[in-house]
Structure formats: structure tokens, C-alpha cells
Amino acid sequence: MQLDPLPEQVRVTIFMEGFRTGIARTEVFRVHPSTFKEAVDTALNAEFNFNAARYGTHGHAQRTFDGANPMDLSHAEEEARDLLAVEQQRNVRKYYMCGSTRHLRPQCPLRKPRQSRPSRNPPPNPKVGTERENGNS
Structure with a gap:
């Protein structure tokens, strides 16, 4: 059927x-x-x-085939280097006084040595000549 x-x-x-x-x-x-x-x-x-x-008039994308051409990666490699440099620069902290990244602030050779200043809160003065010491009891 x-x-x-x-x-x-x-x-x-x-x-x-x-x-x-x-x-x-x-x-x-x-x-x-x-x-x-x-x-x-x-x-x-x-x-x-x-x-x-x-x-175009042919109805398909124009392509030229000259054989196998290797892809130009120089631009991509350059971009990768630039991105790596930026990333590393973010992680590096420069000391503002001299701009070096090889030492921390306390070890900076341009830093002036700190002189000890008197403390803001001096120790309480002992009472001079207490009654017991004077013998006036």
C-alpha cells in the first residue's frame, strides 16, 4: 500500500x-x-x-588561499607582556621617599634617623620631701 x-x-x-x-x-x-x-x-x-x-557580487566571502600562512602572534605576545607587567606593578609597593622597591621604609638609606623626643606624658613627679622623710610626723 x-x-x-x-x-x-x-x-x-x-x-x-x-x-x-x-x-x-x-x-x-x-x-x-x-x-x-x-x-x-x-x-x-x-x-x-x-x-x-x-x-560582494559573488555571494560568498572573498578568500585568498596562498597556502598555509602561520598566524602572526607578535601582537598577542606583546599584549601578554604588557598585561604581565601591569599585574606585577600592582603587586609591587614603592616606597614614596626614594621610589625603590628593594627595601621597606625603616631601611631606607635616604631616611633621616629618628631622634628620640620627650614623651608627651611625662612620668608623675615624686613629691619632694614627704612628711616621713622630713621627720615631721
Whole structure:
């Protein structure tokens, strides 16, 4: 028993519903073809016209093949070096007095030695000549 083929209008509808969003779908839905062949031709023509407008009259991206060319990585390597330098610079703390990164503040050769200053809170003065020491008891 042989199955009856799908009616032409059903085939066109199924074809139209199978499209992804794009220029071909838009064009086929705009034209609303009555036959399957007309729907396919409309979709192919829309894709060709879109690609021709985008890439030139040939309908595909222009490519020149001169054989295998190695990729130029010099720019990427330079960027990697720059990023590494910036990252290392963030981790380095420069001492503001001399700008060196080789020592901390207490060991800076340009730093003047600190002289001891009298403390702000002097020790309490002992009472001079208490009664017991004077013998006035």
C-alpha cells in the first residue's frame, strides 16, 4: 500500500515553518508561495541576494588561499607582556621617599634617623620631701 503524497499547500506550510529566523524566512513569508518549488526558489534567491549584498557580487566571502600562512602572534605576545607587567606593578609597593622597591621604609638609606623626643606624658613627679622623710610626723 503506497502512501499518498502530501498536498502541495501542506508541503509549502511545513517548509515555511521549518525556517529559522532570517532573511529567507522573511522573504518566503512575504511572498507566500503557492507551490513547494516556488517556496524553495524564493528562499534560495533571498539567501543569494543577501550574501551578494553583504560580501560582494559573488555571494560568498572573498578568500585568498596562498597556502598555509602561520598566524602572526607578535601582537598577542606583546599584549601578554604588557598585561604581565601591569599585574606585577600592582603587586609591587614603592616606597614614596626614594621610589625603590628593594627595601621597606625603616631601611631606607635616604631616611633621616629618628631622634628620640620627650614623651608627651611625662612620668608623675615624686613629691619632694614627704612628711616621713622630713621627720615631721
